Amino acid sequence: GIQVEQSPPDLILQEGANSTLRCNFSDSVNNLQWFHQNPWGQLINLFYIPSGTKQNGRLSATTVATERYSLLYISSSQTTDSGVYFCAVDSGGSNYKLTFGKGTLLTVNP
Amino acid sequence: KAGVTQTPRYLIKTRGQQVTLSCSPISGHRSVSWYQQTPGQGLQFLFEYFSETQRNKGNFPGRFSGRQFSNSRSEMNVSTLELGDSALYLCASSFGSAGGSGNTIYFGEGSWLTVV
Numbered sequence: 001g002i003q004v005e006q007s008p009p010d011l012i013l014q015e016g017a018n019s020t021l022r023c024n025f026s027d028s029v030n031n032l033q034w035f036h037q038n039p040w041g042q043l044i045n046l047f048y049i050p051s052g053t054k055q056n057g058r059l060s061a062t063t064v065a066t067e068r069y070s071l072l073y074i075s076s077s078q079t080t081d082s083g084v085y086f087c088a089v090d091s092g093g094s095n096y097k098l099t100f101g102k103g104t105l106l107t108v109n110p
Numbered sequence: 111k112a113g114v115t116q117t118p119r120y121l122i123k124t125r126g127q128q129v130t131l132s133c134s135p136i137s138g139h140r141s142v143s144w145y146q147q148t149p150g151q152g153l154q155f156l157f158e159y160f161s162e163t164q165r166n167k168g169n170f171p172g173r174f175s176g177r178q179f180s181n182s183r184s185e186m187n188v189s190t191l192e193l194g195d196s197a198l199y200l201c202a203s204s205f206g207s208a209g210g211s212g213n214t215i216y217f218g219e220g221s222w223l224t225v226v
Contacts, residue, residue, distance in 0.1 A: 042217060042218070045215075048214040096143070096158040096160070097155040
């Protein structure tokens with residue numbers, strides 16, 4: 001099945017700093033989503049982005065499908081951005097599921 | 111509109127018991143899928159249902175089962191609980207096929223299961 005690798009596994013920032021999280025995948029995808037897992041466990045949708053670029057406030061994401069990677073940018077980070085960020089993909093066909101990376105644990109210090 | 115609702119949120123069970131978890135999808139969503147999250151294995155796919163039909167199942171033993179009702183609500187059941195079943199169980203819904211092109215998947219808050 002499709003493989004998803006996220007980097008870095010851990011990231012520590014000071015409030016106000018910018019960061020880039022990366023997601024590499026091993027096959028073509030028809031669905032790619034970025035999630036933020038809050039301290040209570042819920043996965044919050046950030047972007048649906050199988051290709052192209054999107055922006056939402058301080059967050060933006062770019063997926064280069066031909067090169068099989070996606071980037072999540074966080075600008076002017078805040079302590080509330082802390083948590084685990086997951087990239088999840090589906091390669092289509094009859095999978096009907098998302099395959100998740102292991103996540104990036106982001107800690108933003110005040 | 112209301113998001114994906116999972117009940118119960120927290121539960122403690124004893125080895126050998128069984129447990130049933132419930133999930134109500136976003137109104138109008140027909141696909142419901144379940145995931146298990148543990149520190150060691152990360153997020154793993156359990157199964158996906160669409161219009162009461164299970165279309166895919168992950169690599170889990172037969173003790174894990176599920177179903178979907180005509181109103182799209184879903185339940186999953188784990189029988190003969192083992193310590194290793196302790197995990198966060200997440201339910202997700204989407205309008206069309208889970209994981210399909212154009213279909214954003216939305217997750218509930220999860221059910222924290224502890225097996226003692």
